[in-house]
Amino acid sequence: MTTTLEPVQLSAPAPRALVDRVLKMRELAILAVLVLMLTATQIDNSAFLSEQGVKDLLLNATILVLVAVGEAIVVITRNVDLSVGSVLGVSAFAAGSFLESGGNPVVAALIAVVLGAAFGALNGLLVSIGQVPALVVTLGTLYIIRGVDSIWVGSREITAGDLPSGFTSFGHDGLAFVPYLAVLAALVLVAVAYYLRSYRSGREFYALGSSPEAARLAGVAVRKRILTAYVACGALAGLAGALYLARFGNVDSGTGSGFELTVVSAVVVGGVAFTGGSGSVYGVALGALLLTSINSVLPSIGVSSVWVQAIDGILLLLAIAVDRVVALRVANVLRKRAAETRSARHG
Template sequence: MTTLQSVEVARPAPRTLLDRVLKMRELAILAVLVVMLTATQIENSAFLSQQGVKDLLLNATILLLVAVGEAMVVITRNVDLSVGSVLGVSAFAAGTFLQSGGNPVLAVLLAAALGAAFGALNGMLVSIGQVPALVVTLGTLYIIRGAASIWVGSRQITASDLPSGFTAFGRDGLSVLPYLAVLAALVLAAVAYYLRNYRSGRQFYALGSNPEAARLAGVPVRRRILAAYVVCGALAGLAGALYLARFGNVDSATGSGFELTVVSAVVVGGVAFTGGSGSVYGVALGALLLTSINSVLPSIGVSSVWVQAIDGILLLLAIAVDRVVALRVAGALRKRAAETRSARHG
């Protein structure tokens, strides 16, 4: 009983420290975003026009959706590198269905279901097969990409092949607020609410913080990992359908390399790559920051080849911050445990 009490006493300090650091990171991302957009607007007065703001939100929507799903996987101390391939094949599947006269709503559901199926495959291999997530999802990345290349070949789906209402949904909205951004915001809010307010949602964090302790506490580890991968795959599939609506053009190369940008948005947004901490709202800010950089640089005359370099720098900085925070939290835990033992023996 004494040991349990000491654990309860030791918990608040590191949790408070971690929460404070994560909130500071989200505020820092928001501040950088505001400063960057303001400076760009001063340099280019047309940057934040009504269409400019709309384009910024549209560009962030696809990345945000996939990053939210990826965040759920990373919180469990895993990763999904196949999301770019899933997005691409789901987009082409939705486009093929629409070409044959299919209903747009069913096309979106088909893309999400296809993504969920790939997510379930990844989840079963990781949770039941006990294969490292990096190995599994790197393998499925190439398998899905290869299968899609064989299926798609040199074919290409363009906007002229799609229903006009479908492509209009991808570019229209309420003033500066695109319909796609509204949909992404609803998904974001639903996932955030679930992770914060449901016991099963909080178990994702428990699993990522300490898998063995979570297992001993009765958390259904395999089910939670499988669920995270299914949600991640479904959101990548949904993003594929929305990508088709947004750009009206997909081929065998769609989504190639996108997984690296997704992981960057997740980690930059405050989700520790070691699992167990972070919020999807931070991930949304990370996605908005990365897509804004992609729009800001060309508008001020900087070559877009710098975008990937800046993304890499931000990713390294975020990982360095996570490492420092992890060391601080571990130190706080050891110090509190030592104080508790000293008080008990004194």
């Protein structure tokens, strides 16, 4: 078996290697576009990359990075979570209500994380055990959570004046131009990336996304992995809700509305294939940083912010087109390998 496969491996690149190479190229391309865009903006507006300007860019990206990392875990398993915006909003208000009554900030953040994880578990159970399509489940929970949030919050609004000064200061302060929120997001990013790459259970998410049936035959606990992915996504959305409150010091019934579309865009633009099984959370972080930077760059050069959503949509379509090209290339490589294997066996 081994001797017949060696010539094939030499004559055609492995599909996995091809995908990895393309994804790395995409990450480098995102980084190059980001650097060029920021450099051009700095030339046009010398105050753009000041210490405060860089700090604002990182602060704006922090919330999106956290939620997008959680979303990426779900998408890697060939699923999706459209309820993350609603989870962020209700978690932020839960944390704010606790703080408003004199609660401890750390406990408030934990409440937000646990609440987010609970909603994630609900999504995961319906998708993994109920066998309901993820798009249907999370679209339904999006509206359910938003409805619960609207009933609970009503016309109430929590502002910075209702929160402990140390909590809101944490949302703005940092080490030189690097805010504490960005440091926290970076730690989460590195931890998730290390887990997905270095642990068998982490690699099983990719196996599940590549081929659910093959993963099941290989002994992967499919339902458990899907449930874990959704719980992690919900927990990170909950954490992002607490940090959103610290960052902006304001939350109401509309907080997080529509945010899920930006999150999905960041994930796909960052190189995670919507068909699952490939991608890196580092690429997702770059995608999130690119989208938030566009939101900051356009107004600074005098372009209407109305164009932001149009550009996000164009980037999303380009990313999907790249994924389609890669899928076709991989299918072609697989056909060639199968043909060469048959030829080697008959030769």
